[in-house]
Every structure is written in C-alpha cells, then in structure tokens.
Amino acid sequence: MMTTRRLLMVACMSVAGGACAADFADPVRMEAGGEPIKVEAPGYAAPCWDDIDGDGDKDLLVGQFRDGKIHVFRNQGDGTLAAGEFLQAEGETAIVPGVW
Amino acid sequence: MVDLNNDGFNDILSGSYSWNNRERGMAGTFQVLYGGDDGFKKPVDLTGTDDDVLIIPAGDDNITEKICTRPTAVDWDGDGDLDLVVGNFSGTFYLFKGESNGGFAPEPEPILANDAPLRIPGAHSDPFLVDWDGDGDLDLLSGSSQGGVYLAENTADTKSAPVYAAFETLIEPNGYPQAGGADTPNAPAGSTRIWVDDINGDGKLDLLVGDTARIVTYPEGMTREQSQTLQAEWDKTTQTIIAELQAAQEDPQSEAYQEIMQRYQAHYQSRSEFILEESTGFVWLYLQQ
Numbered sequence: 001m002m003t004t005r006r007l008l009m010v011a012c013m014s015v016a017g018g019a020c021a022a023d024f025a026d027p028v029r030m031e032a033g034g035e036p037i038k039v040e041a042p043g044y045a046a047p048c049w050d051d052i053d054g055d056g057d058k059d060l061l062v063g064q065f066r067d068g069k070i071h072v073f074r075n076q077g078d079g080t081l082a083a084g085e086f087l088q089a090e091g092e093t094a095i096v097p098g099v100w
Numbered sequence: 101m102v103d104l105n106n107d108g109f110n111d112i113l114s115g116s117y118s119w120n121n122r123e124r125g126m127a128g129t130f131q132v133l134y135g136g137d138d139g140f141k142k143p144v145d146l147t148g149t150d151d152d153v154l155i156i157p158a159g160d161d162n163i164t165e166k167i168c169t170r171p172t173a174v175d176w177d178g179d180g181d182l183d184l185v186v187g188n189f190s191g192t193f194y195l196f197k198g199e200s201n202g203g204f205a206p207e208p209e210p211i212l213a214n215d216a217p218l219r220i221p222g223a224h225s226d227p228f229l230v231d232w233d234g235d236g237d238l239d240l241l242s243g244s245s246q247g248g249v250y251l252a253e254n255t256a257d258t259k260s261a262p263v264y265a266a267f268e269t270l271i272e273p274n275g276y277p278q279a280g281g282a283d284t285p286n287a288p289a290g291s292t293r294i295w296v297d298d299i300n301g302d303g304k305l306d307l308l309v310g311d312t313a314r315i316v317t318y319p320e321g322m323t324r325e326q327s328q329t330l331q332a333e334w335d336k337t338t339q340t341i342i343a344e345l346q347a348a349q350e351d352p353q354s355e356a357y358q359e360i361m362q363r364y365q366a367h368y369q370s371r372s373e374f375i376l377e378e379s380t381g382f383v384w385l386y387l388q389q
Binding site for chain 2: 022024029036038039043060065070088092094
C-alpha cells in the first residue's frame with residue numbers, strides 16, 4: 001500500500017525551514033480488507049487514528065455524513081486494516097444526530 | 101478520541117451539521133460517545149457548565165458560524181484542563197474553555213490571528229492541534245471545503261495560550277469536481293478532514309486526509325472510449341435542446357416549451373446509460389519524509 005516514495009514538495013509560502021516546510025510522499029489511498037476505504041454517499045470522510053479496542057495499536061475510525069455513522073477499521077498488527085464495520089453503541093449502530 | 105470525563109476510557113467526540121430545534125434555530129451541537137468497559141454509549145449532547153447544550157451562539161443572520169461543527173479537545177492554555185477548539189461551516193474557529201470541574205464554559209471565544217478571526221481558505225474549518233514544528237507548542241492544522249491542508253503556526257513565546265499566524269498551505273488542494281470525476285483518483289478531492297499522527301512509527305508526523313470525491317465508472321461491458329464517444333454525442337444533443345428551450349422561453353407555460361422540457365429531462369437521465377458517477381469519500385495517507 002505504501003509504495004511510492006517520490007517526494008511531494010508541499011506548497012509553502014514561509015521561508016524554508018519554517019513551520020510549513022515539510023516533504024511528503026505521494027498520497028496513498030488507505031485500504032482495509034484489501035479494498036479502498038470508502039464512505040457512503042455523499043462522502044465527507046472524517047478520519048481518526050486511535051486505539052479503539054485497547055489492544056495497543058491504533059485503529060482507523062472514519063466518520064461519514066450519511067446518518068452520522070462511524071466506520072471502524074481495526075489494525076491487524078501486520079500493517080493492514082481489517083474490513084470495516086460500523087461502530088456499535090449499546091448494541092446498535094451508533095448514529096450521531098444532526099448529520100444526515 | 102479523548103478521555104473527556106477522565107474515567108480511564110477513551111470517548112469519541114463528534115460535531116454535527118445542525119440539530120432539529122425549531123425554537124432555537126439551526127446550530128451544530130457537539131456529541132460525545134462515552135467509552136466504558138462494555139464499549140461505547142449512544143451519543144449525547146455535550147453541555148456547558150450552565151447545563152445547557154453547547155453551541156456557538158451566533159445569530160440567525162449568521163448561521164454558518166454555528167452549523168457544521170467539528171470539535172477537538174486539547175489543553176489549549178496549559179492549565180491541565182481539556183478545552184474544546186471547534187470549527188464550523190464558515191471556516192472560523194472558537195474556543196470553549198475547560199473549567200477545573202471538567203465542564204466547558206458556555207460562551208466560546210473566537211480564535212484570532214493578527215486581531216482578526218483565524219479563517220481557513222474556503223469553508224468547513226476542521227481543527228487539529230498538534231506540535232507540528234516541534235517547538236513545544238500547539239500549532240493548528242485544518243482541512244477545508246476546497247480541499248488541501250492548512251497550517252497556522254503558533255507563534256506564542258510561552259505555552260500558556262497560543263497565538264496564531266494566518267494559515268499557510270501545507271498540502272495544495274486538488275479541486276472538487278462537481279461532475280465527471282476521476283476514474284481512479286490519485287489524491288484527495290474536496291471537503292478535506294484531517295488527522296495528524298506518526299502513522300508509520302518513524303518519528304515524523306503524518307497526515308490522514310478524508311475527502312468527498314466523485315468517481316466515474318462505466319456500465320458493464322462498456323469501455324471508457326465508448327463512453328466518451330457517447331458522451332460527445334450526448335453533449336451535442338444537450339446543446340440542441342438547450343437552444344430550443346431558450347428559443348421557447350418567452351412562454352414557459354406553452355405546450356411547446358413543456359414538450360421540450362420533458363425531452364430535456366429524459367435526455368439528461370439517459371446519461372446513466374454510458375456513465376455512472378458516485379459520490380463518496382476516501383481516506384488518504386501522506387507520509388512525511
């Protein structure tokens with residue numbers, strides 16, 4: 001997944017070495033379960049990288065606009081993410097109100 | 101994720117577009133899903149020290165200041181209490197100061213840069229606070245409706261309260277195609293939402309960027325070239341029908357105008373016979389070198 005190492009020079013109006021000076025590799029689309037991670041239409045993917053299951057490694061949570069649902073992609077500890085599932089709260093799919 | 105109630109379990113903090121509250125008008129609330137030893141609770145409104153729901157108190161003539169919220173919880177002023185830094189539709193930022201009892205002040209302060217509201221290019225401010233430049237204080241990064249990632253450097257001499265410079269572009273936007281998106285996108289499109297962490301464990305901060313993108317696929321058995329040929333024919337027919345509509349627009353109630361309009365609508369729907377567009381959102385990883 002993390003293949004391209006060509007440097008991407010970022011646009012930065014500050015002097016070299018300032019806070020904005022940074023070089024990134026080309027962006028890579030995150031995958032889980034061997035497929036690109038996608039949220040439902042209309043989109044608005046909002047990522048969060050944190051340890052949701054307390055196993056010591058960080059997982060990927062992705063919020064979406066539709067129904068205010070949150071995808072959970074668990075870190076499998078080998079550099080890959082498992083296929084996603086919707087976050088559960090009290091036994092049901094968690095739905096953040098006010099997002100539709 | 102952050103342990104908002106200091107119970108040893110991480111909680112999930114979320115913004116929202118707007119509540120459905122006819123009496124108080126539109127406003128994006130802040131939702132928290134409290135974590136516990138049996139998982140997460142259903143989301144509840146975050147309240148202030150006055151026990152009322154936290155919202156950005158802008159007037160109804162300034163709705164974009166208080167909808168489409170995006171919160172993050174950090175110790176803004178180094179006093180040991182978590183504070184809330186929030187974004188909104190309009191692209192500005194507010195601070196709800198944390199109190200020693202764990203609550204939040206009901207009245208937020210606007211976050212400034214050079215004595216004016218700190219504002220991202222575009223809309224949909226999306227704050228993430230982290231020491232990006234390694235100088236020991238909290239810089240502010242954000243996505244934007246127009247795409248890209250932006251950095252406001254904290255220029256304060258002390259760690260007590262940040263002082264921000266205006267935003268600079270950290271990642272250039274790649275555009276937000278409204279139609280005819282990329283077959284296989286190779287970079288984030290618009291409506292970027294970000295997270296910052298050392299993803300690959302090399303000691304450097306990396307970026308996760310969520311987006312909203314339109315992707316194009318073709319009906320089964322159709323090649324891209326075949327689709328493009330049909331698209332060109334479709335475009336010509338579109339121009340012809342629009343010319344007919346313009347010629348008949350003096351009397352939009354006439355049978356002739358209505359007949360043309362029906363043909364236009366049927367023609368527009370026929371586009372799905374050779375091109376399929378999907379609106380979605382991806383997550384992109386920018387590894388810092």
